[in-house]
Amino acid sequence: MCTRGIARRPFCSTYPGQALHMQKNYGxxxxxxxxxxxxxxxxxxxxxxxxxxxxxxxxxxxxxxxxxxxxxxxxxxxxxxxxxxxxxxxxxxxxxxxxxxxxxxxxxxxxxxxxxxxxxxxxxxxxxxxxxxxxxxxxxxxxxxxxxxxxxxxxxxxxxxxxxxxxxxxxxxxxxxxxxxxxxxxxxxxxxxxxxxxxxxxxxxxxxxxxxxxxxxxxxxxxxxxxxxxxxxxxxxxxxxxxxxxxxxxxxxxxxxxxxxxxxxxxxxxxxxxxxxxxxxxxxxxxxxxxxxxxxxxxxxxxxxxxxxxxxxxxxxxxxxxxxxxxxxxxxxNTPRHITNRGRLIIEGQAHFELNDLAARYGGLGSTVIEGLNFSFPPKGVIVILGKNGSGKSTLLNILQGIKRDYTGDVLLNGHDLKVYHAGKLNCAISKVDQDPFLFSDTIEGYITAGITASPDIDRLDEALSFSDATEFVASQAMGLQEPLREGGANFSGGQRQRLAIARAVYKNPEIVFFDEPTSSLDVDAALALERNIAGWAKDRLVFLVTHNLYSAKIADLIVLLDEGKILAHGTHDELTKTTPHYVRLWETFTREEARPNPK
The missing domain is CATH 1.20.1560.10 (ABC transporter type 1, transmembrane domain)
Incomplete structure (x- = not known):
């Protein structure tokens, strides 16, 4: 089961992010x-x-x-x-x-x-x-x-x-x-x-x-x-x-x-x-x-x-x-494995990321997607990552989450190299919701609570469903919380799958949350309502949000604008509209598209 807190391995001189183990012959x-x-x-x-x-x-x-x-x-x-x-x-x-x-x-x-x-x-x-x-x-x-x-x-x-x-x-x-x-x-x-x-x-x-x-x-x-x-x-x-x-x-x-x-x-x-x-x-x-x-x-x-x-x-x-x-x-x-040390470092509510000359390529060997990033993120609040396709948004999230480790430069979490954290404990302190979330075969209740609590906490579960506005549609299912989830959530719509994934993230109650287009399958009003909930939830945790909905950027504590793998600008919505022409163009284009009447 995941418990709040992150375990860090003691100092080690091995290749970061991989387990040190002798080559064995399994004959x-x-x-x-x-x-x-x-x-x-x-x-x-x-x-x-x-x-x-x-x-x-x-x-x-x-x-x-x-x-x-x-x-x-x-x-x-x-x-x-x-x-x-x-x-x-x-x-x-x-x-x-x-x-x-x-x-x-x-x-x-x-x-x-x-x-x-x-x-x-x-x-x-x-x-x-x-x-x-x-x-x-x-x-x-x-x-x-x-x-x-x-x-x-x-x-x-x-x-x-x-x-x-x-x-x-x-x-x-x-x-x-x-x-x-x-x-x-x-x-x-x-x-x-x-x-x-x-x-x-x-x-x-x-x-x-x-x-x-x-x-x-x-x-x-x-x-x-x-x-x-x-x-x-x-x-x-x-x-x-x-x-x-x-x-x-x-x-x-x-x-x-x-x-x-x-x-x-x-x-x-x-x-x-x-x-x-x-x-x-x-x-x-x-x-x-x-x-x-x-x-x-x-x-x-x-x-x-x-x-x-x-x-x-x-x-x-x-x-x-x-x-x-x-x-x-x-x-x-004998292939490399994630580190499996048992050192412990508990993070109580705050997680401070710092990037030092961070660079990464597609697949480790392809073209450069992130280059020379130097930045210090605040320990809590909503951080919106903006940028056009291919600017490095998803890659940055994967690096911060600990999924992608083949990068150069340093990523520090609370002053310690991210690569030396215990991968399993790190994942227990993190939630991520993707545009197309991973839903495995189980019941609705089992999917939301699996690997988090030994048995379902009903009050906590109700709060998570309410947060993601999934209470009504779950109640409408023939078996309610015990309704089976088919592989990939095939028996639910894209929006319903996203709501269930968000409910699981909230139920987990993590220190760090990554949202990568989490409301792409929801209508504008539903997406805004959900992102307001996320903003309130971020008061005591760190939330990264990748979105093309710039209305969400207005409620962000910090906006980081990426362009061609580099940080072009950062600040609040009001600050960027005054100092960054590129952001102003993005905002004007977005609002113009939103104001355009739908074709009949």
Whole structure:
């Protein structure tokens, strides 16, 4: 929850505005450390897997004994048969419990990874490192491969290796030559498969890239469907989506073909092993070295021996998908983050901003939008920022709010560099209302109070709604305060969305408020009434207001006029009308436009 006050980190010599952290490798050791928290369940999976594979070792022994019964004690054969049958009957139950346990571990691992990913995205430093919605969806989808591999294919593969080794020992007991020959064939085939590894990695990387393209288009569709229709862009976006989906399907086929090549290689090795066993076995049976039962047992054991080598072909794709995901997560987790120190500096009602030679560019590398600003703002009152489009108004607000940090010069807040303030605490002391405000899916009550108070303060909520003149329209909703908000507030008009955003800002009761064209969707009278409320509210806090409505400038405590990224003039309305011709022209143009009769 946000509480009044701003936390400041202690003196630090790192790059301002970014967290100092060592580059970490979020590889398989990171996954192993997470799984250590569930070591008991891991041991349970191992124990159940051993029980599950016991029948595969007992079956060849019983088969050999049963076929060559004249060479064995029949009581022992029946006993071995009973044990084998019991193991076979219990195997499905053991397998079901094992699947339940591994599924639970997989979900645990996926949840840990997704939580880490979500927190990292929330802490992401957006200056020069913007992530699109498609990028976020893509990396989240990739991350699922880690759990799928770690607690899906990997445990079974590891236990099949154990069974394979045990089968190899039993094969040596029966015949050393056959055992070594089959092991050699499987090993050679396995190395052949592994040589395809780099090609599979490349195809998996391309597969994710094609999938991201499709997600990007769907993201545009979900957020901008009305605008797409309004501009008759349906065919354009359909063609883009169709191309992306076709490319993804093609890439998916190529990955499957690569994996299938490996599968075919291992199947060939398995069949060749059986052929070798039969050929060598014929001579061994004739010479009395082996029995028919031994040949059958060796055939079954050879299948067990080659099972991990066969499995590695299918496992390779899953491993590469998980490996690519871990590499991408390592890159993301090591990108710059907002500072997360815990120093505290409480601001009680006043916030004094000072600019020293401030300059900024679009996107950090583009053309200059603000240049050489030197100014000291008052600690409270309404400060109106005026200027034509591109003069740097919104950029200045983003800098003062702490959103844009890739600037040069200094921005001081109460004498301390703004870049060394704790971003989270700073945001708790700030409210901002944009021309097109961000409304997330919730109820009206939930939207206004989320992240501010643990439970809704009804009196405070009523005051906020009254302030923004939203009481009447909220009451007119079928469910009142519990009326659901669709994504982006799609079920409300632009003016209603702005009123709700202003109500949230007022409910938050911040020290600093930024309004960027907050009444652009309201009629003139409603906008003026609301801005008068803002003027009264600003008596004990600092309020920045960007507006094209110059009537609002008349009630401002200070007007700052920007032109081409520089402060052209500052003062009250009365002062500027006497000293600044540029402001006089703006005022005359505005009043002339307002006086012009509306066309019928």
């Amino acid at each position: 398989w050791m990171w996954v192993f450390k997470m799984l250590k928290a569930r070591r008991v369940q891991i041991l349970g999976v191992f124990a159940l897997s051993v029980l599950e594979f016991i029948p595969t070792l007992l079956l060849p022994l019983f088969t050999s004994a049963a076929i060559d019964g004249h060479s064995y004690d029949w009581i022992g054969i029946y006993a071995l048969g009973g044990i084998t049958l019991t193991a076979l009957l219990l195997a499905p139950i053991v397998s079901q419990k094992n699947i339940a346990l591994t599924t639970g571990l997989g979900k645990f691992l996926e949840l840990r990874v997704q939580k880490k990913l979500f927190i990292q995205i929330l802490k992401h430093d957006t200056d020069g490192h913007e992530m699109s919605s498609a990028d976020i969806l893509n990396i989240s989808e990739k991350a699922k491969a880690i759990g799928n591999f770690s607690m899906g294919a990997a445990p079974g593969f590891l236990l099949s290796v154990v069974v394979s080794f045990a089968s190899f020992i039993l094969m040596i007991y029966y015949d050393v030559l056959i055992a070594l020959t089959v092991a050699a064939i499987s090993t050679i085939a396995s190395f052949t498969v592994m040589k395809q590894r780099s090609k599979i990695v490349d195809e998996v990387t391309r597969l994710y890239a094609k999938k991201a393209m499709g997600q990007k288009i769907l993201s545009h569709l979900s957020y901008s469907l009305k605008k797409i229709k309004a501009q008759a862009l349906e065919t354009h976006f359909y063609n883009q989506w169709s191309s992306a989906v076709t490319a993804y399907a093609t890439a998916n086929v190529l990955v499957s073909v690569r994996a299938n090549h490996a599968n075919i290689t291992m199947q060939l090795a398995s069949r060749l092993s059986i052929f070798i066993i039969v050929i060598i076995g014929i001579f061994q049976v004739e010479s009395g070295g082996l029995t028919v039962g031994d040949i059958v047992a060796l055939t079954i054991l050879a299948t067990n021996l080659s099972s991990p080598f066969v499995a590695v072909s299918g496992l390779n794709r899953q491993f590469q998908e998980a490996n690519v995901a871990l590499k991408d997560l390592t890159v993301l987790f």
